[in-house]
Amino acid sequence: MIKLYDYYRASSAYRVRLALNLKGLDYQSIHVDLLKGEHHGADYKAINPLGTVPYLIDGDVALNQSLAIVQYLDNQYPDTKLVYGDAATQANIWQLALLVATDIHPFGTPQVWKKYLMGILDATQDQADAWINHWLTRGLSTYETMLTRSATQSEFSCGDAISLADICLLPQLYNAHRYKIDLSPYPNLRRIEQNMLQHEAVLKSTPEAHPEAPEELEKIHA
Ligand SMILES: N[C@@H](CCC(=O)N[C@@H](CS)C(=O)NCC(=O)O)C(=O)O
Incomplete structure (x- = not known):
């Protein structure tokens, strides 16, 4: 299943939740508490060197920029296109x-x-x-x-x-x-x-x- 490193109030993670839910994709949200500074810790940096949320893992694909994540989801799961048109x-x-x-x-x-x-x-x-x-x-x-x-x-x-x-x-x-x-x-x-x-x-x-x-x-x- 797709994993999303996430924080409820982080706006770039909110973007990715919107893309996943609009496409009807199941995912597991893994909470990274930004208020407690969990994203600055070595454990999280070992996963995502940028030390931010969102971070998405889908099989062998791991991405840390929300726009790149949405573009990936749009190509990989093209139902309900989010970048559409001419x-x-x-x-x-x-x-x-x-x-x-x-x-x-x-x-x-x-x-x-x-x-x-x-x-x-x-x-x-x-x-x-x-x-x-x-x-x-x-x-x-x-x-x-x-x-x-x-x-x-x-x-x-x-x-x-x-x-x-x-x-x-x-x-x-x-x-x-x-x-x-x-x-x-x-x-x-x-x-x-x-x-x-x-x-x-x-x-x-x-x-x-x-x-x-x-x-x-x-x-x-x-
Ligand atoms: N360009 C990145 C920005 C990611 C980002 O800055 N995320 C914020 C939450 S919205 C974050 O993790 N901030 C941690 C901090 O500022 O300490 C993206 O689009 O994913």
């Missing part, structure tokens, strides 16, 4: 997915804001929060502008089927709610979020539905 549509899916994965997400990870900004550069919690807020707002407003320019009112980012772009967007919106970002200027993003949350496979992938999530976890996507 060359232009596929490129659009990738540009939106990469906007989230490379231009928003990395700035908000604990190894950046907590370990480096606060731990090494001595930033205060307020400065770290302002940093996270800046990159999130800049990225989400760019995403909204790009959707507005494409002038479609489709259900999801790139058409009427969920794509890799949407499975990157949804966890980032989850983070935006956590950081109390005002999403009212982004009607397209809010529409896509609501449309996604209509799907059973999506609800099954949320942090709130994760078997390791604590009872008291704030309800955002539940």
Whole structure:
């Protein structure tokens, strides 16, 4: 069975849970407690040298980048394609997915804001929060502008089927709610979020539905 090294609130692991559940694949989730720092330990680094989640093992295949994992799953298990359409549509899916994965997400990870900004550069919690807020707002407003320019009112980012772009967007919106970002200027993003949350496979992938999530976890996507 596919194994996923996972943490309920990690947004890149949330992306992979979405891909697995949308494709209807069975998997075993192995909990790596990021709050306790389990990902920094030698035992976990021996498995995944990057020391992050997600990490996916499927037979002889072992991968540590969420986008590479989703592309692998899409090729290996092609039912419910997440990168679909003609060359232009596929490129659009990738540009939106990469906007989230490379231009928003990395700035908000604990190894950046907590370990480096606060731990090494001595930033205060307020400065770290302002940093996270800046990159999130800049990225989400760019995403909204790009959707507005494409002038479609489709259900999801790139058409009427969920794509890799949407499975990157949804966890980032989850983070935006956590950081109390005002999403009212982004009607397209809010529409896509609501449309996604209509799907059973999506609800099954949320942090709130994760078997390791604590009872008291704030309800955002539940
Ligand atoms: N580019 C990687 C990013 C992985 C990543 O940064 N994961 C976060 C959780 S969302 C993590 O494990 N962070 C640990 C930390 O920041 O200490 C991917 O897409 O999989």
